[in-house]
Amino acid sequence: MSQAAKATIFAALNTQRSILEAARRTIELEAESVAQLAQQLDGIDAVVEKLAACTGRIVLSGIGKSAIIAQKIVATLNSTGAPALFLHAADAIHGDLGMVQHDDVVILISKSGESPEIRVLVPLIKNFGNTLVGMVGNTESFLAKNCHYLLNTTVAQEACPNNLAPTTSTTAQLVMGDVLAICLMEQRGFKVEDFAKFHPGGALGKKLYLRVGDLSGQHEKPQVTTTQGIREVIMEISARRLGMTAVLNNAGELAGVITDGDLRRMLEKATVLDNIQAGHIMSEHPKSIEASELAVNALEMMRGNNITTLLVLDGGRYAGVIHLHDLIREGLL
Numbered sequence: 483m484s485q486a487a488k489a490t491i492f493a494a495l496n497t498q499r500s501i502l503e504a505a506r507r508t509i510e511l512e513a514e515s516v517a518q519l520a521q522q523l524d525g526i527d528a529v530v531e532k533l534a535a536c537t538g539r540i541v542l543s544g545i546g547k548s549a550i551i552a553q554k555i556v557a558t559l560n561s562t563g564a565p566a567l568f569l570h571a572a573d574a575i576h577g578d579l580g581m582v583q584h585d586d587v588v589i590l591i592s593k594s595g596e597s598p599e600i601r602v603l604v605p606l607i608k609n610f611g612n613t614l615v616g617m618v619g620n621t622e623s624f625l626a627k628n629c630h631y632l633l634n635t636t637v638a639q640e641a642c643p644n645n646l647a648p649t650t651s652t653t654a655q656l657v658m659g660d661v662l663a664i665c666l667m668e669q670r671g672f673k674v675e676d677f678a679k680f681h682p683g684g685a686l687g688k689k690l691y692l693r694v695g696d697l698s699g700q701h702e703k704p705q706v707t708t709t710q711g712i713r714e715v716i717m718e719i720s721a722r723r724l725g726m727t728a729v730l731n732n733a734g735e736l737a738g739v740i741t742d743g744d745l746r747r748m749l750e751k752a753t754v755l756d757n758i759q760a761g762h763i764m765s766e767h768p769k770s771i772e773a774s775e776l777a778v779n780a781l782e783m784m785r786g787n788n789i790t791t792l793l794v795l796d797g798g799r800y801a802g803v804i805h806l807h808d809l810i811r812e813g814l815l
Contacts, residue, residue: 508641508649515637515650516657522634523661529615529631530665533564536613538585540566543574545599547648548591548655555589555659564666571599575606582612589615593635593651595623604628617658619651633658689814694780695773697812698794698802705730705800708737708761712748715740715760728793728800729764736800738764739793770795771804781809 533540540559542552549570559566569581571590582588588607592600595618604625607614616629619636626632635658641649666672704722706715708731718727719742726741740763748763770793771780780792790806809815 504643511639511641512650512653515654518637519635519654519657519661522636524634525632526661526665529633530662530669532613532615532631533587533662533666534669536585536587538565538583538587540564541569541582541586541588542566542591543569543571543588543603544591545571545597547652548593551652551655551659552589552591554656555591555663558659558663559666562663562667563670563672564663571597571603575599575602579603579606579610582607582610584611587613587615589617589633590625590629591617591655592623592625593619593648593655595620595625600625617655619654689776689778692777692812692814693773694771694775694777694792694794694804695796695801697777697808698773698804700808701803701805703800703802704728706740706760707732708759708764710760712755712758712760712763715763716745719745724791724803724805726791726803728768728803729760730800734799736768736770736793736795737761738766739768740764741791768793772796773801777804777809777812778814780804781806781814784809 540556542556543549544552549568553568556566556568567581569578569588574581590600590603590607595616601624604614605628608628613631614629615631615633616625617633617635618626618629619634620626621632621634621636635651635654637650637654639645640647640651701724702722704718704724704727706718706727706729708729715727719725719740726739728736729738729740731737738761740760744763744765748758752758769783769787769789771783773794773796783792784790784806792804793800794802794804806815
């Protein structure tokens with residue numbers, strides 16, 4: 483191998499090592515900044531209590547990268563039941579301040595706390611009589627000293643090699659926003675059912691609101707009685723096209739289930755079929771689920787029992803069938 487080729491390989495290896503070192507350093511610095519936030523939570527309880535008691539909206543504002551973080555926090559708050567809106571700090575001082583209503587709480591996000599837009603906006607908000615929360619990375623700044631409540635997002639340094647580009651500082655702001663959202667959820671007793679109201683679309687929403695009865699009603703309702711003969715059982719299974727049928731006793735109660743597999747096993751053993759009834763070959767105690775259960779719970783039952791169908795009950799009475807294909811079609815799997 484020539485010296486030039488060796489030099490090229492050596493340079494490539496050095497470049498690779500340099501990239502990996504920069505990647506690890508970035509992750510480590512950002513992780514350290516997040517961990518440090520746990521020691522900077524003075525006053526968080528008062529902020530959360532103020533936000534929980536807010537009868538208006540939570541207005542988040544910032545400039546530059548902090549404005550982008552503010553928008554993400556707004557999205558998280560709205561999706562967890564805390565009405566919020568975004569107000570760009572530059573637009574606020576050019577007419578958009580009218581978005582802020584009397585009962586709103588305003589959170590200004592800034593690393594330096596000294597941006598010109600922030601310095602103009604702070605006294606205006608306070609003059610309106612709104613509660614002002616400063617999420618700031620400089621506790622000696624104008625914003626920190628003039629807000630009603632302070633959230634300290636100070637970081638030791640940016641991950642940027644020049645300590646300039648907002649990296650660890652915006653990560654800290656993002657995490658502090660998550661802290662507020664989660665604390666508010668707990669304060670308000672926000673439940674899965676509440677979450678479902680704000681996430682009706684996509685697989686996530688369906689996991690939270692789609693019920694077994696919503697899907698089982700789309701199918702035929704195969705059923706025979708324990709005394710019906712094998713010919714009637716086969717005809718019912720074939721006609722309903724679900725590969726199975728429920729078996730009911732004379733009182734109309736669920737007694738068992740017969741699947742295609744049960745029929746095959748019967749044919750392997752029996753030579754005379756004339757006297758065989760559904761009650762002779764059914765599997766007792768079939769797996770079932772109430773129509774009011776979440777469809778995702780049906781999926782977990784199918785997975786846990788390695789089956790593809792469940793009998794559906796409504797108040798304990800046989801109401802239909804839910805199939806694995808129903809759950810796949812709805813995007814739950």
